[in-house]
Amino acid sequence: MTEIMIHDVSNxxxxxxxxxxxxxxxxxxxxxxxxxxxxMQGKLNEYPAIKKTQLSGEFSAEAAAIxxxxxxxxxxxxxxxxxxxxxxxxxxxxxxxGFSKEVMDNSLAHAQDISKQILAYAKADKYNKISNYPRxxxxxxxxDWFPTPPAYFPPVEPYFHTVRSFTLDSANQFxxxxxxxxxxxxxxxxxxxxxxxxxxxLSPEDREIAAFWDCNPFAxxxxxxxxxxVKKISPGAHWMGIVGIVCQQKNLDLARTxxxxxxxxxxxxxxxxxxxxxKYRSNRxxxxxxxxxxxxxxxxxxxxxxxxxxxxxxxSTISTTSAVILTHFLGENVAYTDTVExxxxxxxxxxxxxxxAAEEAAISRFYGGIHFMDAxxxxxxxxxxxxxxxxxxxx
Numbered sequence: 001m002t003e004i005m006i007h008d009v010s011n012x013x014x015x016x017x018x019x020x021x022x023x024x025x026x027x028x029x030x031x032x033x034x035x036x037x038x039x040m041q042g043k044l045n046e047y048p049a050i051k052k053t054q055l056s057g058e059f060s061a062e063a064a065a066i067x068x069x070x071x072x073x074x075x076x077x078x079x080x081x082x083x084x085x086x087x088x089x090x091x092x093x094x095x096x097x098g099f100s101k102e103v104m105d106n107s108l109a110h111a112q113d114i115s116k117q118i119l120a121y122a123k124a125d126k127y128n129k130i131s132n133y134p135r136x137x138x139x140x141x142x143x144d145w146f147p148t149p150p151a152y153f154p155p156v157e158p159y160f161h162t163v164r165s166f167t168l169d170s171a172n173q174f175x176x177x178x179x180x181x182x183x184x185x186x187x188x189x190x191x192x193x194x195x196x197x198x199x200x201x202l203s204p205e206d207r208e209i210a211a212f213w214d215c216n217p218f219a220x221x222x223x224x225x226x227x228x229x230v231k232k233i234s235p236g237a238h239w240m241g242i243v244g245i246v247c248q249q250k251n252l253d254l255a256r257t258x259x260x261x262x263x264x265x266x267x268x269x270x271x272x273x274x275x276x277x278x279k280y281r282s283n284r285x286x287x288x289x290x291x292x293x294x295x296x297x298x299x300x301x302x303x304x305x306x307x308x309x310x311x312x313x314x315x316s317t318i319s320t321t322s323a324v325i326l327t328h329f330l331g332e333n334v335a336y337t338d339t340v341e342x343x344x345x346x347x348x349x350x351x352x353x354x355x356x357a358a359e360e361a362a363i364s365r366f367y368g369g370i371h372f373m374d375a376x377x378x379x380x381x382x383x384x385x386x387x388x389x390x391x392x393x394x395x
Contacts, residue, residue, distance in 0.1 A: 059103055143182025161273055184294050
């Protein structure tokens with residue numbers, strides 16, 4: 001799914017939506033066949049009673065769970081045909097390993113039955129209504145967000161906060177502290193925020209941290225006469241990759257692994273809903289725009305600025321949410337090596353805990369020059385509250 005998202009340049013909130021419904025489909029298959037894994041009915045907003053699949057022949061619940069996730073990907077992701085092709089190869093590989101054709105056929109039927117019900121739940125979340133809303137127009141004041149170079153992309157998902165959440169009462173449930181007001185007064189708090197970024201000396205380690213957590217699907221490289229897209233993993237995909245690394249490290253079975261993936265995916269979705277609601281309420285200018293206009297026209301952040309308003313920091317929010325959920329399921333001091341970005345040319349980084357990783361992800365946005373510090377700190381607070389809310393509803 002992550003590879004397809006990179007291919008499609010899926011934006012971060014939308015990527016979380018794909019992950020969450022795919023995980024829910026796999027989770028419900030396992031739930032129907034494992035008494036220790038309760039259904040999500042009664043735990044998530046408007047979640048339906050998932051009807052039990054009736055099969056007369058033998059099947060594999062584990063295979064059906066994986067196939068159900070693939071079915072969601074096939075239907076929801078724009079380039080779902082890539083998953084359809086992969087699914088055929090995966091089924092063939094299972095049969096090569098000894099699964100009979102009957103078992104795989106029945107497992108696929110089970111997967112399709114559950115995924116159909118999850119897709120109906122997904123369709124009702126109102127995401128498909130976003131295209132009917134008025135085109136979002138950036139504000140015209142100095143403190144308002146405005147598209148940034150090099151591509152000046154339009155704002156991403158300005159109405160994502162209108163999508164039904166999984167555990168939040170509304171996108172405004174955890175309203176953060178308001179951002180420090182914009183000001184060009186050199187004695188103001190906001191001007192100090194600009195100076196903190198502008199004057200920050202960056203060590204080689206700071207730069208490595210910024211690059212490791214960049215996770216910007218919209219990055220472009222200017223090669224003189226041509227701008228070339230650099231496809232990168234999204235922040236949510238990075239954390240889903242971390243979940244996989246640690247579950248494998250702990251040798252967890254599929255049921256427990258899928259339970260943790262699903263909880264984190266739900267947290268990602270709700271974290272983005274709350275964060276994106278605040279982004280387009282406060283509509284705050286990015287450091288790149290403000291610093292270049294009011295301090296130094298030649299200043300550039302070391303990371304490319306993503307195309308949406310600055311406050312809150314999305315990565316700070318969802319990283320903290322993910323860490324809260326993972327710590328609950330797996331423990332306080334779980335050391336691991338994050339190899340998620342290795343295939344994209346970045347060396348692994350070791351962490352003593354999920355909290356430490358989330359804190360590094362958050363401060364990376366400051367090192368990268370794309371967020372002011374209050375957006376990072378208040379994003380972490382928001383992420384903590386969303387993570388706690390998810391756990392409250394799931395337990």
